[in-house]
Each structure stands twice: as C-alpha cells, then as structure tokens.
Amino acid sequence: MPHRFPLxxxxxxxxxxxxxxEIIFRLxxxxxxxxxxRTANKKxxxxxxxxxxxxxxxxxxPILEDNRLVGMVSVSDIINxxxxxxxxxxxxPYMTKQLIVLEDDMPLSFAVSYYNKxxxxxxxxxxxxxxxxxxxxxxxxxxxxxxxMNNEITLLESQIFHDKVExxxxxxxxxIIKQFDFENAGHASFRLKKLLKEKEVSRKIIRRASVAxxxxxxxxxxxxxxxxxxxxxxxxxxxxxxxxxxxxxxxVAQVIEEGYSTANDWIRSLGFxxxxxxxxxxxxxxxxxxxxxxxxxxxxxxxxxxxDTDEGE
Amino acid sequence: xxxxxxxxxTGIEIVTESYNDIxxxxxxxxxxxxxxxxxxxxxxxLITIQAHKNTVAVASQLDLAGIIICNGRKxxxxxxxxxxxxxxxxxxxxxxxxxxxxxxxxxxRG
Numbered sequence: 001m002p003h004r005f006p007l008x009x010x011x012x013x014x015x016x017x018x019x020x021x022e023i024i025f026r027l028x029x030x031x032x033x034x035x036x037x038r039t040a041n042k043k044x045x046x047x048x049x050x051x052x053x054x055x056x057x058x059x060x061x062p063i064l065e066d067n068r069l070v071g072m073v074s075v076s077d078i079i080n081x082x083x084x085x086x087x088x089x090x091x092x093p094y095m096t097k098q099l100i101v102l103e104d105d106m107p108l109s110f111a112v113s114y115y116n117k118x119x120x121x122x123x124x125x126x127x128x129x130x131x132x133x134x135x136x137x138x139x140x141x142x143x144x145x146x147x148x149m150n151n152e153i154t155l156l157e158s159q160i161f162h163d164k165v166e167x168x169x170x171x172x173x174x175x176i177i178k179q180f181d182f183e184n185a186g187h188a189s190f191r192l193k194k195l196l197k198e199k200e201v202s203r204k205i206i207r208r209a210s211v212a213x214x215x216x217x218x219x220x221x222x223x224x225x226x227x228x229x230x231x232x233x234x235x236x237x238x239x240x241x242x243x244x245x246x247x248x249x250x251x252v253a254q255v256i257e258e259g260y261s262t263a264n265d266w267i268r269s270l271g272f273x274x275x276x277x278x279x280x281x282x283x284x285x286x287x288x289x290x291x292x293x294x295x296x297x298x299x300x301x302x303x304x305x306x307x308d309t310d311e312g313e
Numbered sequence: 314x315x316x317x318x319x320x321x322x323t324g325i326e327i328v329t330e331s332y333n334d335i336x337x338x339x340x341x342x343x344x345x346x347x348x349x350x351x352x353x354x355x356x357x358x359l360i361t362i363q364a365h366k367n368t369v370a371v372a373s374q375l376d377l378a379g380i381i382i383c384n385g386r387k388x389x390x391x392x393x394x395x396x397x398x399x400x401x402x403x404x405x406x407x408x409x410x411x412x413x414x415x416x417x418x419x420x421x422r423g
Contacts, residue, residue: 186370
C-alpha cells in the first residue's frame with residue numbers, strides 16, 4: 001500500500017513512541033486540515049474545474065451545494081472526462097459522490113487510521129452541522145505531527161539543565177523553575193549546595209548560599225509565571241540570579257520590607273508567603289539587587305563572597 | 314546528644330527508616346518555613362506541624378538534624394521518602410509544639 005501510515009497499524013501500535021501517540025490523540029483533524037479551499041459547484045464543467053486545479057496547483061476539488069459537500073472531482077476524474085469526451089459537461093453525473101469524510105473534531109489518530117483503511121490520500125472534512133470545512137491530506141498530517149513534535153522537543157530542551165559557556169575559574173549552572181511547581185521546589189538550591197560542598201566551600205557560606213538560593217527559587221515558583229535560576233561560582237564569590245517572565249512587582253521597595261506578601265492562603269498554609277523570603281535573602285547576601293518591570297518580569301541577584309565576612313549570620 | 318538518644322529520652326518516635334544520627338545542637342519551633350529558613354540553626358530539631366515535602370527541603374538546605382511533626386499530624390509518604398533520601402530524621406508526636414519544645418529543651422539542656 002503506497003500511502004500507509006505505520007503509526008496505527010496493528011503490529012506497530014504498541015511500539016509507537018508514546019509522544020507521537022499522545023500528539024495524534026491530542027490533535028484534532030481541524031488542527032491539521034487545510035481550510036479556505038477552492039471549491040466548485042456541481043453545475044460547473046470539468047473544463048472549469050481543470051482550470052481551478054491548474055491555477056491553484058491542486059489535485060482535487062470539493063463540490064458544494066449550500067455549504068454541503070455533495071461530491072469530489074479529482075485529477076483522475078478530469079483525465080477520464082478528457083479521455084471519454086465529456087470535459088465540457090457539468091460534473092454532477094460523473095463526480096465521486098460516495099465520499100468518505102472526516103469530522104473536524106475527530107482526533108488525528110482517527111484520520112491516521114483512515115489512511116490505513118482506505119486507499120485515498122485526502123479526505124474532505126465536515127463539521128457537526130455537516131458543512132464542508134476543509135480537506136485533510138497525508139502531507140498535512142505529516143507536517144502537523146512533525147511541527148508538534150518539534151514544539152514538544154523545543155519545550156523539553158528548554159527544560160534540560162544545561163551549562164553555559166564558562167570563563168576560566170568559573171562554573172555556571174542554570175535551572176528552569178516552573179510556576180507552582182512545589183514538587184520540585186528546592187531542586188536547584190539542592191544542586192547548588194552539592195556543588196559548593198564538592199568545591200569545599202565553608203559550611204557557613206554554603207548555608208548562606210542555600211538560604212538565598214532556596215528563597216529565590218521558591219519566590220519564582222510562588223509569585224511568577226515561571227523563570228530560571230542561575231548560579232555563577234567564581235574564585236571569590238557565588239552569584240545567584242533568578243529571572244522570571246512576569247508579572248512583575250509594582251513596588252519593589254515594599255517587598256524588601258519584612259511581612260509584605262501577596263501570597264494566597266494555599267501558599268501560606270504550606271508555611272511560605274509570610275513576606276520573609278526577600279528579607280531572608282537580603283540578610284544572607286553580601287550584595288543584593290532586585291529589579292522589576294510590570295508586565296515584563298523580575299530579576300533578583302544575590303552575591304555571597306566566599307571569604308567569610310561574618311555578614312549575614 | 315544524638316537524634317536517636319533524644320528520641321529515646323523523650324519517647325518521641327522516629328518514623329524514618331534511615332537517617333543520619335548526628336549530634337543535635339538545638340531546637341527550633343515554627344510553622345512558618347520562611348522563618349525557619351531565616352533563623353533555625355544547623356543541626357537543630359525543627360518542631361512544627363508542617364507535614365509536607367517542602368519542610369524536608371528546608372531542613373535539608375539548612376542541615377537540620379530532624380523534623381518533629383506535632384499534634385499527631387499525618388506524615389505523607391513522599392515526605393518520609395524525601396527525608397530518607399536526605400538522611401533527615403522525621404519524628405512524630407501527638408503532643409503540641411509547646412509541650413514538645415519543652416521536652417526537647419529538657420532533653421538537650423536538662
């Protein structure tokens with residue numbers, strides 16, 4: 001079979017990667033189909049439709065009557081018309097009327113199974129009201145799946161913990177923080193602590209860096225739409241930076257004050273959101289800076305010197 | 314005094330199957346994790362009712378000796394697992410934070 005999709009064939013379904021399966025179950029026919037298509041009337045002649053095909057570089061034209069699909073004319077129908085001499089006649093008696101259609105709300109997996117079941121490369125698509133809304137071709141299905149896989153992979157790649165380009169004597173680590181992700185909150189700070197231990201930084205400094213990193217990480221998870229935390233370990237200092245994607249802080253001076261918080265009850269019930277995060281961070285930092293723009297996001301920077309300065313304890 | 318000794322002396326049971334049995338330096342009583350983060354000393358026992366995984370994260374960041382969950386609050390499995398992974402003892406008691414604090418103080422200083 002020339003147009004067979006191996007995705008949903010019996011023998012391979014259990015071996016299909018789950019991401020692909022998820023995509024074809026999640027996406028609907030309407031997400032992949034072509035719309036705004038050239039259509040024709042059943043009174044049109046084959047000659048007219050042939051021109052439509054040639055001018056638009058298409059190989060099939062749906063025939064409509066009051067938005068309802070009543071038939072299809074394909075290139076092979078045109079060839080037959082030329083061959084048998086009825087190319088100047090209206091398509092109505094000759095067009096393919098027994099059509100296999102898809103509904104726009106069906107999952108793409110359904111369409112894929114149609115390609116396995118029927119020898120066609122394109123299926124007309126109708127909506128709930130039986131009106132013609134588009135055409136789904138194998139090409140549409142493939143490019144939609146590829147596009148969606150690409151999106152998924154880009155998303156996954158953005159979540160990989162990756163090391164940035166480092167200068168000599170510098171270690172940079174970066175971690176993604178997701179909004180309300182309390183399941184993983186503290187994960188990045190935990191890694192920082194491990195790194196500092198490996199580098200044999202003094203316990204006192206590790207503790208201060210841990211407090212700053214944890215508070216900053218939790219703040220991004222609680223208050224922002226998500227962001228990232230970076231650690232820059234240099235010979236004499238550790239710099240912790242969080243950058244989020246919004247919503248931003250209206251009055252930065254206010255959040256530095258102890259006791260100010262916009263956290264909701266749920267966050268408070270977990271023991272956070274008491275307005276101590278930023279003051280705690282500031283207290284353990286040798287240098288502290290917070291910048292915010294409404295609608296853009298907030299950047300917090302904490303620097304802790306590795307040499308014990310007795311500050312912050 | 315080690316974590317296991319504090320448990321034996323006070324009768325407050327340890328529920329984690331494995332933990333680092335370190336010397337307990339002090340105690341800290343608070344249900345506000347941000348407050349714990351700001352002020353709890355390392356190697357302290359945290360006396361609290363915050364029975365969830367984030368408490369373990371805080372304790373781990375601060376190198377606390379253990380967490381005592383008061384008022385008979387249920388300890389979720391994921392909290393217990395996280396504590397075991399980080400070597401932090403979780404203890405439980407039906408008593409409140411006030412009584413527990415007194416007991417721990419007496420055990421450490423008495």
